Amino acid sequence: MDPKKPYHIGDLREKLLLAGELALAEMPVEAVSLREIARRAGVSHAAPKHHFGSMGDLLGEIAARGFQKFVETLDEASKQTAVQSPEGRLMAMGWAYLRFAEANPAIYALMFGKVDRMAMTPTMVRWSMAAWAQLEGAVVALIGPARAGSGALHVWSSVHGLSMLKAERRVPPHLTLHAAEENLLRMMVAGLSEH
Amino acid sequence: MDPKKPYHIGDLREKLLLAGELALAEMPVEAVSLREIARRAGVSHAAPKHHFGSMGDLLGEIAARGFQKFVETLDEASKQTAVQSPEGRLMAMGWAYLRFAEANPAIYALMFGKVDRMAMTPTMVRWSMAAWAQLEGAVVALIGPARAGSGALHVWSSVHGLSMLKAERRVPPHLTLHAAEENLLRMMVAGLSEH
DNA sequence: TCTCCATCTTTACGTTGTAAACATGCAAAG
DNA sequence: CTTTGCATGTTTACAACGTAAAGATGGAGA
Numbered sequence: 001m002d003p004k005k006p007y008h009i010g011d012l013r014e015k016l017l018l019a020g021e022l023a024l025a026e027m028p029v030e031a032v033s034l035r036e037i038a039r040r041a042g043v044s045h046a047a048p049k050h051h052f053g054s055m056g057d058l059l060g061e062i063a064a065r066g067f068q069k070f071v072e073t074l075d076e077a078s079k080q081t082a083v084q085s086p087e088g089r090l091m092a093m094g095w096a097y098l099r100f101a102e103a104n105p106a107i108y109a110l111m112f113g114k115v116d117r118m119a120m121t122p123t124m125v126r127w128s129m130a131a132w133a134q135l136e137g138a139v140v141a142l143i144g145p146a147r148a149g150s151g152a153l154h155v156w157s158s159v160h161g162l163s164m165l166k167a168e169r170r171v172p173p174h175l176t177l178h179a180a181e182e183n184l185l186r187m188m189v190a191g192l193s194e195h
Numbered sequence: 196m197d198p199k200k201p202y203h204i205g206d207l208r209e210k211l212l213l214a215g216e217l218a219l220a221e222m223p224v225e226a227v228s229l230r231e232i233a234r235r236a237g238v239s240h241a242a243p244k245h246h247f248g249s250m251g252d253l254l255g256e257i258a259a260r261g262f263q264k265f266v267e268t269l270d271e272a273s274k275q276t277a278v279q280s281p282e283g284r285l286m287a288m289g290w291a292y293l294r295f296a297e298a299n300p301a302i303y304a305l306m307f308g309k310v311d312r313m314a315m316t317p318t319m320v321r322w323s324m325a326a327w328a329q330l331e332g333a334v335v336a337l338i339g340p341a342r343a344g345s346g347a348l349h350v351w352s353s354v355h356g357l358s359m360l361k362a363e364r365r366v367p368p369h370l371t372l373h374a375a376e377e378n379l380l381r382m383m384v385a386g387l388s389e390h
Numbered sequence: 391t392c393t394c395c396a397t398c399t400t401t402a403c404g405t406t407g408t409a410a411a412c413a414t415g416c417a418a419a420g
Numbered sequence: 421c422t423t424t425g426c427a428t429g430t431t432t433a434c435a436a437c438g439t440a441a442a443g444a445t446g447g448a449g450a
Contacts, residue, residue, distance in 0.1 A: 012428080030311040033406060044430050046408085051428090055407065113363030114309055116225040117407095132367060149370045150378035153357065157379060161356025162348065168308030172327060175344045183345035184352060191386025207397080228437060239399050241439080246397090250438065312438095 013051040015041045020062050024106035029115060032106075034058070056119030059110055063118055066107040067127035071134055073100050078138065086142035087189055093138055094159050094185045101163035109167065112160060132156075143192060151192055158188045208246040210236045215257050219301035224310060227301075229253070251314030254305055258313055261302040262322035266329055268295050273333065281337035282384055288333055289354050289380045296358035304362065307355060327351075338387060346387055353383045 019040040023032045034055045035045040052058040077096030078089040101108040110118055111128070118124075136152040143151050162184060165171050171180075214235040218227045229250045230240040247253040272291030273284040296303040305313055306323070313319075331347040338346050357379060360366050366375075 028311075034408090035406070045406095046431080047429055049408075049429095113359070113365060116223075128365070129367075147378065149367070150375040150382070153360075153366065153370065153375050154353070154379045154382045157353050157356035157360060158349070159352075159356070160360060161352035161354070164308070164359060165348075165352060165355060170308060170323070171348065172324075172344070175348065180345040180348050183342065184349045187345070187349045187386035187389060189386075190389035191382035191384075194382060194385035194389075229439090230437065240437095241400080242398055244398095244439075 012041065012043065012047065016048055016051060016058065017061060017065065020058060021065070021107065024062070024110070025104070029106050029109060054119065055117055057121060059115065059118040060121030060124045062107065063110040064121055064124035064127050066104065066111045067124065067131055070100055070111065071127065071131050074131075074134060086138070087193075090138050090142060090155070090189055090192075091185055093135070094155070094188065095181075097159045098163060098181060101159075102166065105167050108163065112164075114164070114167075139192065142189075154192060155188060158184065207236065207238065207242065211243055211246060211253065212256060212260065215253060216260070216302065219257070219305070220299070224301050224304060249314065251312055252316060254310065254313040255316030255319045257302065258305040259316055259319035259322050261299065261306045262319065262326055265295055265306065266322065266326050269326075269329060281333070282388075285333050285337055285350070285384055285387075286380055288330070289350070289383065290376075292354045293358060293376060296354075297361065300362050303358065307359075309359070309362075334387065337384075349387060350383060353379065 016037060020032070020037045023037055023040055027036075034048060037058070038045045038047055041047075048055075048058060052061070074093045074096050077092045081088050081092035083089075083091070109115055132152070135156060136148050139151040139155060140148045162181070166177070171177065211232060215227070215232045218232055218235055222231075229243060232253070233240045233242055236242075243250075243253060247256070269288045269291050272287045276283050276287035278284075278286070304310055327347070330351060331343050334346040334350060335343045357376070361372070366372065
C-alpha cells in the first residue's frame with residue numbers, strides 16, 4: 001500500500017472541520033457536500049461517519065466554531081471602540097456584526113439557519129446562547145433590564161435582517177451601502193433608547 | 196392506454212405551480228423536489244422541463260406569485276387600519292408582514308432567499324421590486340424622501356430579520372413573542388422618526 | 391387527409407447522504 | 421512477545437435527486 005497514505009490519520013475530526021470551513025469559504029454553499037469535504041481531507045466519502053453521525057452534525061460543529069469566533073470578535077470590538085458609552089459599544093458591536101457576516105457569508109448562513117442541512121448540536125446551541133447573552137448584556141447596559149428581551153430582539157433582528165438581505169443581494173443597488181448601514185445602526189440605537 | 200389519463204394535460208404549467216405551492220405548505224422545504232412536485236401533479240418527473248427550464252425557474256415563479264400576494268396583503272392592511280396616520284399605516288404593514296411570513300414560511304423563505312435552489316426569474320424580480328416600492332412609499336409618507344433609502348432598509352431589515360429568526364426558531368423561548376413583536380415594531384418606527 | 395410540432399414519457403447519467411460489511415493497525419491484556 | 425479487541429477507514433450498495441436526450445402521442449393547421 002502507499003506508505004504516504006497511512007490507514008489511520010492523525011486527527012481526522014479536526015481535519016474534516018478545517019476542510020469543511022475551507023470549502024464553505026471557497027465554494028457556493030449548495031456545492032459543499034459531505035463527499036466534497038471528505039475529498040478535500042483526502043479520505044473516503046464514508047470516513048466522516050465515525051466522527052460525525054451525519055452531514056448535519058458536521059455542519060453543526062462548524063457553526064458552533066463560527067459562533068465562538070463570532071463572540072470573540074464582537075467582544076473585542078466593544079472593548080476597542082473609542083466611544084466607551086453604552087451607545088458607542090452597541091454601535092461598535094453592530095458594526096462588527098455586519099463585518100463578520102460579510103466576511104464569512106457561508107458560515108454565517110450556517111449559524112443563523114439559512115442552510116437546512118445543519119443540526120442543532122449541543123455545543124452549537126451552547127455557543128449561540130452565549131452570543132445572545134452577550135448581545136443582551138450590551139442592551140441592558142443601555143436601557144436597563146426591564147425591556148432587555150424585546151430590546152435585544154430588536155437589535156438582533158435589525159443586524160441579522162440586513163446581513164441576510166445583503167448576502168442574498170436583495171438590497172436595491174441604488175443605495176450606497178456604507179452610508180445606509182451607518183444610518184441603520186443609528187436608527188436602531190435611537191429606537192432602542194425611545195420610550 | 197388508460198383513458199382516465201390523457202397524454203396531454205389541460206394546463207400543466209398552472210397545475211405544477213399549484214402542486215409546488217401545496218407541497219411547500221405541507222412538507223419541510225428540503226423535502227420538496229422537482230420529482231415530488233411532478234408526482235403530485237400526476238405526471239412524469241421530466242414533464243416540468245418543458246414548462247420550466249429548471250427546478251430553479253419553477254421555484255422562481257412560485258416566489259413571484261408569493262410576492263404578488265404579499266404586496267396585495269400589505270396594501271389591504273395599510274388601508275384597513277383604524278389609525279390612518281403614516282405611523283399607523285407603517286405599523287399595520289409591519290404587522291401584516293410578520294403575519295404573512297408566519298403563515299407562509301416556505302414561500303416566504305423562497306421569496307427572500309433562504310432557498311438556494313431558486314432562480315431570479317424576471318417576473319420574480321419585477322414583483323420583488325414592487326414590494327420594495329410599496330415599502331419605500333410608506334416610509335416616505337412618514338419621513339419624507341430625503342432618507343427614504345436607509346429608512347426603508349431599516350424597516351425591511353427589522354421585520355425580515357425577525358421573521359427569519361422566528362422561522363428558524365432562534366428566538367429565545369423565554370420571550371413572549373406577541374408582546375416582543377409589538378415592542379419591536381414600535382422601536383422600529385421610533386428609530387425611523389429620529390435623527 | 392396528412393404533416394408538423396408542442397407536449398409528455400422513457401431511459402440514462404452522474405451526483406448526493408446514509409448504511410452495512412470489510413480491512414487495518416494501535417494498545418492493552420495475557 | 422503474542423494475541424486479541426476495537427476504534428478508525430475503506431468498499432460496496434441503495435434510493436433519491438436534477439438534468440439531458442430520445443421516443444411516443446395527438447391536436448392544429450395546410
